[in-house]
Amino acid sequence: MSNSKTFRGVNYHPYAPWLFLTPYIIIALTFFLYPLIYAGWLSFHQTDGPHSAVFVGLDNFKFIFSDPSFYKALKNTTIYAIASICIQLPLSLGLAILLNNSQSKLKNLFRLLIFSPNLVGQIFVGVLFSVIFTPRYGIFNIGIEKLIHWGLDTQWLSKPGLIMPALIIVSLWMYVGYNMIYFLAALQTVDKQLVEAAQIDGASPWQVFLHVTLPQIRPVAVFVVIMSTIGSYQLFELPFALLKSSFGVDQAGLTIVGYLYDNAFNSGDLGTGAAIGWILAFIIFVISIIQLRATNSPEDK
Amino acid sequence: MAEIILKNVSKVYDNSVTAVRDVNLEIKDHEFMVLVGPSGCGKSTTLRMIAGLEDISSGTISVADKIVNDVQPKDRNLAMVFQNYALYPHMTVYENMAFGLKLRHFPKNEIDARVKEAAATLGLEPYLDRYPKALSGGQRQRVAVGRAIVRKPAAFLFDEPLSNLDAKMRVQMRTEVSLLHKKLGTTMIYVTHDQVEAMTMGSRICVMKDGEVQQIDTPLAIYDSPCNLFVAGFIGMPPMNFFDGTVENKDGSFFFVGKAFSFPLIKPEWKDKLAAAVGRKVVFGVRPEDIGSPSAMLVKDAPTLSGSLKVKEPMGAETYLYLDDTAAERFIAKVDPHMVAEVGQSMTLPVNPAKVHVFDAESTNLIV
Ligand SMILES: Nc1ncnc2c1ncn2[C@@H]1O[C@H](COP(=O)(O)OP(=O)(O)OP(=O)(O)O)[C@@H](O)[C@H]1O
Ligand SMILES: [Mg+2]
Numbered sequence: 001m002s003n004s005k006t007f008r009g010v011n012y013h014p015y016a017p018w019l020f021l022t023p024y025i026i027i028a029l030t031f032f033l034y035p036l037i038y039a040g041w042l043s044f045h046q047t048d049g050p051h052s053a054v055f056v057g058l059d060n061f062k063f064i065f066s067d068p069s070f071y072k073a074l075k076n077t078t079i080y081a082i083a084s085i086c087i088q089l090p091l092s093l094g095l096a097i098l099l100n101n102s103q104s105k106l107k108n109l110f111r112l113l114i115f116s117p118n119l120v121g122q123i124f125v126g127v128l129f130s131v132i133f134t135p136r137y138g139i140f141n142i143g144i145e146k147l148i149h150w151g152l153d154t155q156w157l158s159k160p161g162l163i164m165p166a167l168i169i170v171s172l173w174m175y176v177g178y179n180m181i182y183f184l185a186a187l188q189t190v191d192k193q194l195v196e197a198a199q200i201d202g203a204s205p206w207q208v209f210l211h212v213t214l215p216q217i218r219p220v221a222v223f224v225v226i227m228s229t230i231g232s233y234q235l236f237e238l239p240f241a242l243l244k245s246s247f248g249v250d251q252a253g254l255t256i257v258g259y260l261y262d263n264a265f266n267s268g269d270l271g272t273g274a275a276i277g278w279i280l281a282f283i284i285f286v287i288s289i290i291q292l293r294a295t296n297s298p299e300d301k
Numbered sequence: 302m303a304e305i306i307l308k309n310v311s312k313v314y315d316n317s318v319t320a321v322r323d324v325n326l327e328i329k330d331h332e333f334m335v336l337v338g339p340s341g342c343g344k345s346t347t348l349r350m351i352a353g354l355e356d357i358s359s360g361t362i363s364v365a366d367k368i369v370n371d372v373q374p375k376d377r378n379l380a381m382v383f384q385n386y387a388l389y390p391h392m393t394v395y396e397n398m399a400f401g402l403k404l405r406h407f408p409k410n411e412i413d414a415r416v417k418e419a420a421a422t423l424g425l426e427p428y429l430d431r432y433p434k435a436l437s438g439g440q441r442q443r444v445a446v447g448r449a450i451v452r453k454p455a456a457f458l459f460d461e462p463l464s465n466l467d468a469k470m471r472v473q474m475r476t477e478v479s480l481l482h483k484k485l486g487t488t489m490i491y492v493t494h495d496q497v498e499a500m501t502m503g504s505r506i507c508v509m510k511d512g513e514v515q516q517i518d519t520p521l522a523i524y525d526s527p528c529n530l531f532v533a534g535f536i537g538m539p540p541m542n543f544f545d546g547t548v549e550n551k552d553g554s555f556f557f558v559g560k561a562f563s564f565p566l567i568k569p570e571w572k573d574k575l576a577a578a579v580g581r582k583v584v585f586g587v588r589p590e591d592i593g594s595p596s597a598m599l600v601k602d603a604p605t606l607s608g609s610l611k612v613k614e615p616m617g618a619e620t621y622l623y624l625d626d627t628a629a630e631r632f633i634a635k636v637d638p639h640m641v642a643e644v645g646q647s648m649t650l651p652v653n654p655a656k657v658h659v660f661d662a663e664s665t666n667l668i669v
Contacts, residue, residue: 196354197387199374201401201448211400215391297391 043275048268060275070276072251073259076164080255081232083168084175085225092176092224096183097209111184114177122174126241129170133157133242157243160252167239167253174238175231179224186220187213215297222295226288233284236261256280303365303378303455303488304330305351310360312346312512320346322512323360328456328490333482335503336492339535343512344492348458351490353377365455380449381458385465386441388433394420394444395429401452412451419447422481439470450481456488463498475501496536500524508532526658530665533586533658539621541658542592542632544585548578548659548668557585557659560628565604567654571669575659582662589621591657592634593650603651608632610646624648 004011043060045053064070099111117125132140133156145152156166190213198212214221236257239248247254247262254262256276264273305328312321321343328334336344349355351362353374361368369377380401388397395416402412420426423443433441442462449457459478463471479502482489493499499506500520508515508523508531516528527533533541546559548566555566555575564585566575591597592606608624611631615638622634622642634650642648659668 191387193383193385193387194389196352196374197381197383197389197448198400199354200352200377200379200381201452202375202404204375207404212389215389218391 039274039277042271043278045271046269047271053271056271060269060272061279063272064275064279069251069254069262070259073254073256076252077233077235077255079164080167080171080235081229083164084171084228084232087168088172088176089179089221089224089228091172092179093183093221095176096180096187099180099184100187111177111181115181116177117174118178122237123241125170125174126238129166129173130157130242130244133166158249160248160250163239163243163248163252167235167242170238170242171235175228179228182220182224183217186217190216218295218297222292225295226291229287229291230284233257233280233287256283304328304363305456305488305490306363307347307351308361308363310347310350310362311358312343312350312355313358320512321350324509324512324514326507326514326517328488330488331486333479333489333491333502333504335499335506336490336509337494337496337499337506337535338509338515340494342509344494344509345460346512347509348381348460348490348492352379352381352458378455379458380452380454380456381460382442382445382449382462384461386433386445388441388444388448390433393430393432394425394436394447397433397444398447398451401448405452415451415453416447419451422450422484423447423477438466439474442466442474446478446481450485454487456490459489459491461493462491464493464495471498478502497538500536506536508535510535526667528667530584530586530660533660533667537588539589539633539635541586541588544626544630544632545662546583546585547580548575548583550576550579555579557583557657559585559630561626561630562606564606564652564657565654566657566659566669568669574669578659578661578668583668584660584662584665586658586660587632587652588656589633589635591653592632593622593636593640593648593652594619594634595637597651597653600651600653600655604654605649605651606632606634607647607649610642610644610648613642613644622648624650 005014006012042053044055044057046056046059047053095114099107102110104110129140132138135141135153135155140156141152141154144150144154154162156162194212194216195208198208203211234257235255239253239255240246240258240261243253247258257280260273260276260280263269263276305326307324307326310321310324310326311319313319324343324347326334326347336347338344346355350357351364353369353372357370361370363369364377364379389400392400398416398419399412402415407415416429417426420429423446425440425443425447428436428440428444433444436444442465445462462478463474466474475498478491482502491498491502499508503520505517505519506523507517510531516523516532523532523536527536527541530543534543544557544559544561546557546563549556549558549563555571557564557566587606597603606624606626608626610622610624612623614621614623617638619635620638620640620642622636623631624634625631636642636650660666661668
């Protein structure tokens with residue numbers, strides 16, 4: 001057959017690959033590319049519905065960049081993202097290492113227990129913790145009172161300075177196990193012989209971790225860092241539910257997506273909402289590129 | 302430089318597999334000791350216990366007169382070369398070799414000098430800035446060796462370091478490792494399942510089977526007087542020919558009497574041992590190179606073995622003849638490649654009577 005091609009000894013019609021790709025292409029065009037472009041178009045328009053768009057140039061962007069609430073949201077979200085990466089991920093990795101080295105028969109049970117919180121979703125966790133954080137009667141405050149004899153009446157969710165810490169604690173509980181699973185999977189692929197070679201070369205356990213384990217799990221670690229950053233910048237439901245459909249006192253729980261939601265649906269300004277969406281996409285894009293660059297491994301160059 | 306002594310060392314794994322049983326082994330300073338045996342006989346386990354990578358279930362291991370049972374691998378001052386190299390993939394060749402020295406806080410210029418020296422010895426100078434994935438198998442193995450020698454350890458441990466290389470590379474590296482041993486004079490323990498490597502490299506060989514030591518001696522001593530049937534069959538290629546039968550005394554002369562032939566056992570110093578074995582079931586052993594070979598041809602009035610030729614394998618330097626005797630016992634003769642022999646023909650070949658062996662069939666131990 002003159003118009004057939006060969007892959008690993010199998011003959012196929014030249015159109016066959018496209019046939020297999022069609023479902024993906026259709027889905028990507030409809031649900032990804034079209035909304036993206038439409039949102040881009042929308043961000044330059046003043047609109048309260050699909051049939052009444054007025055071109056306003058950069059007005060939406062000008063409004064956003066002059067709105068103190070935007071900067072508040074950007075700051076809150078960034079603090080949350082940094083906390084996720086600097087507190088949550090090391091903890092996830094630590095737990096993964098503990099589980100990986102454990103000989104315990106309960107290993108799988110622990111893995112499931114630590115992983116399970118994120119299965120229920122942010123709204124449920126938000127509602128749950130709005131109860132748990134109740135001053136005087138919530139189990140969180142009772143717990144720390146028992147531990148350090150302080151904090152029984154702490155108003156986690158109504159003091160502006162405490163909302164972000166509360167949020168970080170909740171997301172720690174919710175996501176630490178999720179990221180741990182990635183690390184655990186990566187740790188299980190670490191070549192045991194490299195570890196042994198390093199031990200014989202004179203490395204202490206910490207040095208083995210630093211010079212062998214960490215470089216070996218680097219690709220997964222980079223992936224987890226980037227996914228965590230993206231996830232953090234998309235934070236919305238958790239504070240929204242935790243703070244009972246508000247953005248908290250003094251907007252202390254306002255995130256970028258919260259700000260988007262507020263503009264698009266509370267104020268009904270879809271154009272500004274779309275513009276915020278694009279700004280958020282740009283921020284995530286830039287941070288991901290920086291992270292990828294910073295963590296590039298030497299042997300891949 | 303160090304002596305390594307294993308006393309009654311055993312290893313039982315968690316799944317209650319006894320991988321090593323009561324091993325006693327004294328490796329002298331400067332010695333090249335080869336542990337050889339079939340797959341699963343506990344060679345790696347023994348080596349890993351010496352390295353400290355595996356707990357010792359019972360017995361003691363000492364390095365340089367110090368018992369190291371509870372010493373961490375990093376503090377034993379040994380270096381190990383692994384079968385699949387175990388190079389750090391994220392480090393260059395230079396960094397791989399320098400790693401152990403860096404951890405021990407050697408000054409930079411000392412590290413540099415040692416790495417460069419090792420690289421020169423191993424012909425690795427052009428590759429110092431490469432990553433392991435850009436090297437061939439032979440080059441990787443050299444880096445692994447280099448990583449070991451820069452540390453100037455008390456002893457080197459090798460676990461089948463050449464088995465991932467192609468045949469030609471293996472022969473070349475074999476010589477290089479031997480030369481390295483001559484040059485450095487450091488104690489080496491070398492694990493292999495390849496009896497040719499064992500024969501060619503070892504100052505002494507320790508043959509193991511099922512976790513137990515069978516025989517420890519110099520290569521030639523093991524070759525010439527293997528202590529039992531297993532060692533006799535394991536060392537030597539093609540393996541020793543075996544025939545079942547009994548020892549008989551005919552008017553003061555001893556004979557092996559088998560199914561198809563009887564064979565005189567002539568050495569005077571064998572007499573006492575043979576006398577004790579008369580009537581017992583034995584296994585008669587002859588190496589292929591003592592049957593019909595140029596050296597066997599030179600023996601005056603040599604006894605012979607006869608058989609019909611089934612297969613002929615010319616190897617170039619010699620030819621292997623596969624023959625069946627009248628009792629259909631297959632044996633191999635290593636003969637001159639120019640000997641005239643047609644498949645199907647029956648042949649009578651001289652045997653060097655001083656080189657044959659008799660083993661007790663029950664205990665499998667060597668009688669003579
Ligand atoms: N980690 C382990 N857990 C349980 N049993 C093991 C373990 N490692 C090895 N064994 C068993 O111990 C025995 C000896 O293994 P070892 O690796 O020492 O053999 P070896 O002589 O090195 O063999 P090879 O030539 O195949 O490398 C084998 O029966 C093996 O199945
Ligand atoms: Mg082995």
